[in-house]
Amino acid sequence: xxxxxxxxxxxxxxxxxxxxxxxxxxxxxxxxxxxxxxxxxxxxxxxxxxxxxxxxxxxxxxxxxxxxxxxxxxxxxxxxxxxxxxxxxxxxxxxxxxxxxxxxxxxxxxxxxxxxxxxxxxxxxxxxxxxxxxxxxxxxxxxxxxxxxxxxxxxxxxxxxxxxxxxxxxxxxxxxxxxxxxxxxxxxxxxxxxxxxxxxxxxxxxxxxxxxxxxxxxxxxxxxxxxxxxxxxxxxxxxxxxxxxxxxxxxxxxxxxxxxxxxxxxxxxxxxxxxxxxxxxxxxxxxxxxxxxxxxxxxxxxxxxx
Amino acid sequence: xxxxxxxxxxxxxxxxxxxxxxxxxxxxxxxxxxxxxxxxxxxxxxxxxxxxxxxxxxxxxxxxxxxxxxxxxxxxxxxxxxxxxxxxxxxxxxxxxxxxxxxxxxxxxxxxxxxxxxxxxxxxxxxxxxxxxxxxxxxxxxxxxxxxxxxxxxxxxxxxxxxxxxxxxxxxxxxxxxxxxxxxxxxxxxxxxxxxxxxxxxxxxxxxxxxxxxxxxxxxxxxxxxxxxxxxxxxxxxxxxxxxxxxxxxxxxxxxxxxxxxxxx
Ligand SMILES: Nc1ncnc2c1ncn2[C@@H]1O[C@H](COP(=O)(O)OP(=O)(O)OP(=O)(O)O)[C@@H](O)[C@H]1O
Ligand SMILES: [Mg+2]
Numbered sequence: 243x244x245x246x247x248x249x250x251x252x253x254x255x256x257x258x259x260x261x262x263x264x265x266x267x268x269x270x271x272x273x274x275x276x277x278x279x280x281x282x283x284x285x286x287x288x289x290x291x292x293x294x295x296x297x298x299x300x301x302x303x304x305x306x307x308x309x310x311x312x313x314x315x316x317x318x319x320x321x322x323x324x325x326x327x328x329x330x331x332x333x334x335x336x337x338x339x340x341x342x343x344x345x346x347x348x349x350x351x352x353x354x355x356x357x358x359x360x361x362x363x364x365x366x367x368x369x370x371x372x373x374x375x376x377x378x379x380x381x382x383x384x385x386x387x388x389x390x391x392x393x394x395x396x397x398x399x400x401x402x403x404x405x406x407x408x409x410x411x412x413x414x415x416x417x418x419x420x421x422x423x424x425x426x427x428x429x430x431x432x433x434x435x436x437x438x439x440x441x442x443x444x445x446x447x448x449x450x451x452x453x454x455x456x457x458x459x460x461x462x463x464x465x466x467x468x469x470x471x472x473x474x475x476x477x478x479x480x481x482x483x484x485x486x487x488x489x490x491x492x493x494x495x496x497x498x499x500x501x502x503x504x505x506x507x508x509x510x511x512x513x514x515x516x517x518x519x520x521x522x523x524x525x526x527x528x529x530x531x532x533x534x535x536x537x538x539x540x541x542x543x544x545x546x547x548x
Numbered sequence: 549x550x551x552x553x554x555x556x557x558x559x560x561x562x563x564x565x566x567x568x569x570x571x572x573x574x575x576x577x578x579x580x581x582x583x584x585x586x587x588x589x590x591x592x593x594x595x596x597x598x599x600x601x602x603x604x605x606x607x608x609x610x611x612x613x614x615x616x617x618x619x620x621x622x623x624x625x626x627x628x629x630x631x632x633x634x635x636x637x638x639x640x641x642x643x644x645x646x647x648x649x650x651x652x653x654x655x656x657x658x659x660x661x662x663x664x665x666x667x668x669x670x671x672x673x674x675x676x677x678x679x680x681x682x683x684x685x686x687x688x689x690x691x692x693x694x695x696x697x698x699x700x701x702x703x704x705x706x707x708x709x710x711x712x713x714x715x716x717x718x719x720x721x722x723x724x725x726x727x728x729x730x731x732x733x734x735x736x737x738x739x740x741x742x743x744x745x746x747x748x749x750x751x752x753x754x755x756x757x758x759x760x761x762x763x764x765x766x767x768x769x770x771x772x773x774x775x776x777x778x779x780x781x782x783x784x785x786x787x788x789x790x791x792x793x794x795x796x797x798x799x800x801x802x803x804x805x806x807x808x809x810x811x812x813x
Pocket of ligand 2: 286287288327400
């Protein structure tokens with residue numbers, strides 16, 4: 243198997259007797275957009291801080307491309323570009339000087355590359371202005387710019403859509419997909435915006451109270467291949483339920499004019515045929531896809547911060 | 549690995565792209581000019597330029613030290629308060645080197661100020677009082693003990709002052725790194741610094757051995773110019789030894805804390 247770009251092994255963090263991260267184990271391959279989802283205070287930022295070496299690990303190990311972030315920091319961090327929490331920049335410097343500052347810290351970043359990145363994040367018009375005069379979204383863009391400046395293999399973004407307008411979110415989403423699919427880099431995005439993650443990620447890990455509670459694949463599982471809830475509008479719901487139960491399907495009435503069935507793609511077609519041949523009028527078939535939000539609230543039990 | 553000088557360039561950029569650094573330099577030079585003009589209008593032109601230079605250097609080195617302490621205190625603390633420390637540290641550089649680049653840029657700023665002060669007082673007073681007006685014998689002995697010529701004396705004076713400046717700035721740098729608070733670093737360092745003269749006088753009367761090992765008993769090295777041992781028993785080498793010991797402790801503590809710290813800003 244290919245070596246994962248980042249590997250968290252049994253990572254724990256305790257501060258003052260409180261366990262903030264509890265035995266986290268995760269592998270991230272190249273070419274994937276990985277979502278890190280959790281309610282406020284669940285430990286997303288803390289995990290990211292440990293991944294980039296800002297915080298020490300109480301237990302466990304984090305390897306980036308095989309290099310330990312604790313023991314071999316300078317080697318490990320080369321592969322990483324990141325925004326940790328808010329994209330704080332030097333306010334008294336221009337956006338361009340901020341980028342030049344980070345460019346100088348890594349050999350081989352040309353002036354050309356800096357301009358390229360500025361263009362990519364759409365800041366050409368304002369890059370010579372002082373960051374003090376930037377809006378939150380512009381600072382977020384500058385944050386993304388400094389993170390991708392050195393073409394990292396692992397891009398870590400802590401709530402990157404925070405402050406971006408819809409167009410900006412869309413651009414970022416598209417760009418992250420391009421980065422992962424075409425340039426093959428791994429993207430690690432944290433968020434508590436569920437719908438956002440659903441559109442952006444290949445896989446999502448759900449973290450709660452510092453514990454990893456689930457990892458789910460989002461893309462690839464077409465909603466119709468899985469068991470899902472299918473709503474069928476018919477003229478006589480009660481009769482349809484009985485007919486389906488008789489045929490071995492589990493159906494329940496749904497509202498006044500419809501029935502609900504738990505089935506997959508092929509099952510849906512079979513049920514439709516059955517209903518039609520039995521003389522029912524089928525007005526419509528809807529597949530109710532469980533959104534990540536539903537799944538998320540299901541696993542976390544809709545629990546509040548704690 | 550990359551080029552360490554680039555890190556120093558970055559730190560320099562963060563100092564000199566801010567107007568406050570230039571305002572400090574301007575105040576320093578403007579003060580020298582002001583003193584000379586006042587001297588000229590009240591004392592007349594028959595003063596020796598060296599007398600004015602020596603007075604100005606004495607007064608303005610206090611200001612220079614304050615400015616250096618402010619910059620030193622800001623360097624690390626501001627990165628923490630603004631949150632930029634996170635983006636600064638996640639680069640392929642050890643924390644040791646990032647901190648060293650900051651330290652070097654601070655020392656360079658002190659040096660730049662000293663050079664600016666030295667050259668501007670020289671130039672201003674040359675113009676104001678003329679280079680030929682010389683000192684008489686008694687003045688010479690009073691202002692420039694040790695019988696050296698005024699220029700050599702002033703160079704030595706700056707040398708001694710710079711040694712104390714480095715120790716003071718390192719102290720401010722340490723406090724700022726440990727407590728991540730610029731205000732505290734400025735306050736504590738200046739308290740020590742400005743308290744020096746008063747404390748030294750006061751403590752001089754006490755007869756405890758440990759007083760000899762206090763930092764601020766040794767921060768004024770200019771008294772040793774011309775004589776390495778003084779009548780009160782103090783000695784240049786002993787003072788330098790004490791300063792060196794403090795310096796090593798300051799540096800070791802600063803780097804240790806900076807390396808260990810979890811960055812949760
Ligand atoms: N320096 C610290 N000292 C003590 N506790 C901390 C520290 N930093 C974070 N915590 C605690 O760790 C937990 C996780 O915090 P973290 O910032 O990682 O959450 P998060 O998932 O990023 O939340 P959010 O969605 O609000 O950004 C919280 O309960 C927080 O109070
Ligand atoms: Mg967070």
